[in-house]
Amino acid sequence: MKAGAAAGFPMIVPASVFGQNAPSNRVTVGAIGVGRIGRIHDIKETMRHEDAQVVAVCDVDIRRLGAGQQLVDDRYSEKLGKAYSGTRGYSDYRELIAAKDIDAVLISTPDHQHAPLAIHAVRAGKDVYLQKPASLTIAEGRAMADAVKASGRVLQIGSQQRGQTPWPQFHRACELVRNGRIGKLRHVEIGLPGDPSGPDAPPMPIPAGLNYDAWLGTTPEAYYTEMRVHPQDSFEARPGWLRMEQFGAGMITGWGAHHIDIAHWGMDMEHSGPVEIWGSAEFPKSGLWNVHGPFETHARYANGVTMTVSGALPNGVKFIGSKGWIFVTRSGPVTPSDPAGPQVDPLQASDPKILTSVIGPDEVQLYKAPEQHRNWLDAIRTGVPVSASAEVGHRGCSTCLLHWIAMKTGRRLKWDPVAERFIGDDAANAMLSRPQRAKYAV
Structure with missing residues (x-):
């Protein structure tokens, strides 16, 4: 209605x-x-x-x-x-x-x-x-x-x-990597923030005016408590669902969708994915919030490039090549809990000369798009490409979820990025989907 x-x-x-x-x-x-x-x-x-x-x-x-x-x-x-x-x-x-x-x-x-x-x-x-x-x-x-x-x-x-707005340094970093300014790319390090666990939360009456069943959507029925959904007294506070595996995988997708996408852009792997994934993570043993805590996961790609993703690494993406490295992140404080503290340089390199290198007309020119919403409107109106298509977004997200599945299984997994199936692992393949409630199923 x-x-x-x-x-x-x-x-x-x-x-x-x-x-x-x-x-x-x-x-x-x-x-x-x-x-x-x-x-x-x-x-x-x-x-x-x-x-x-x-x-x-x-x-x-x-x-x-x-x-x-x-x-x-x-x-x-x-x-x-x-x-x-x-x-x-x-x-x-x-x-x-x-x-x-x-x-x-x-x-x-x-x-x-x-x-x-x-x-x-x-x-x-x-x-x-x-x-x-x-x-x-x-x-x-x-x-x-x-x-x-x-x-x-x-x-x-x-x-x-x-987008060129608000963080053009990501485009610059990826273009430098794609044009060999750090030599042959060998390894990528990705640092993500973390999420805390939480206390138990007892059932509460569903607030008047909230269609909680529709909010749950395809996911299983679960009792209502405010910590599971969103604050009733604030639009700005982070909602509890971000820390619930019923509704997402935690920071591995929350921030990982950004940084792994950038890694794929620099690696020229936007339409593919790794061939092997492994790692481990700590998960809360009590309380309502149950997404991963401290973790370290790894991946290997068909071209030999490896990747490490960890909450212990600096927030950002570090490309490491045979002749040097480039680190890129959003501008902001070195310590997120201290906004007034020292600011991190959003684009760094093993040699500052790497960052002033000019990309020639015959080299790889990555698509320069404006801010994402502007780019979207331009694509609708004039047919220009979007900078992050459905396929690119899916490949970035699917790679995040592969790292999550590695956390959950605790074993090395072989992945076929063409078929999008694990090789010889039925248990892992069972984690590629979840049951959906019939009235909300796609």
Whole structure:
């Protein structure tokens, strides 16, 4: 059912809101999931652009839905210079993607909803901006990438480290590596932050206005407690589902989807994956939150390059070659718990001259894309490539999940990146998918 739809909603917002962009040139957008990431990132970044019009929002939590409508209304009120209340609200995403006047959708939901919603959206003819990681399981990710290809729709994965804004150093690092500035690439080190375990959390009454069954989606039924879902008094605080294996794999996909994607970009492995994975991790023995703690995993690729991923390494990606190394990260404090402390240099090398090297016209020129949402809108409007396609996003996420499966099994695993199956390991292959509740199954 629709929730909070404004009476007399104007199908076309006055042109003065969008400058010189005629209504026929604007991409009309519906935002699915208007919590933390939707509010502070996806809706905000999309609404910066006058050739995009957010016409609707959707959430299974009625409080967040109403706040999302207000967020968009307020932005357009500022642009108009007068009150605006035209943003429609939906509590069922299926009604939003069925709307004929919506061209594209933002999917900013918890991880377990990413692939199913993206599949439904592209099958309904919508272009999609999909938050990372691409999927909860490798099987879902493959289904998502295949559905996008079959549909012909545009899908951009929210892998914003690829854009020239806000972190151009990742493009620069990968281009230098691809052009041999550190010699033959031999090894990649990836450092990720960690997540704490938590206490036990007793069952609580489901808040009025939260469709908890729909929030669980394809995953198994589980009693409601606020620590499992999202805070009821904050849109900004990190939600508990990020620390629950029912809904994601923890930081190996949460941050790993960013850094492993960058590693693959520099390695020229964006459409493949490793051939062998192994490692170990500590998992909480009690409490509600159960994603991995301290860990170290390893991978080997068909070209001989190896990879180490660990929470003990500096947050970022280090490419190590036969003639030197390059380290790249986001700018920020050396110690995340001390924002006022010393800042880390976001692009470093064994020899500073590596970083000033000029890439020649006959060398590898990696795609230079603007900020991810801008790139997505350009792809919809003009057909330029997206910087992080469904296939690229799936390969990055699937590699993260391979590392997670290695953590869970504790043994060396052989992987066929073409067939996307483990070799001679039925138990590991059983972890490529999870049972889905029938009424939410793709």
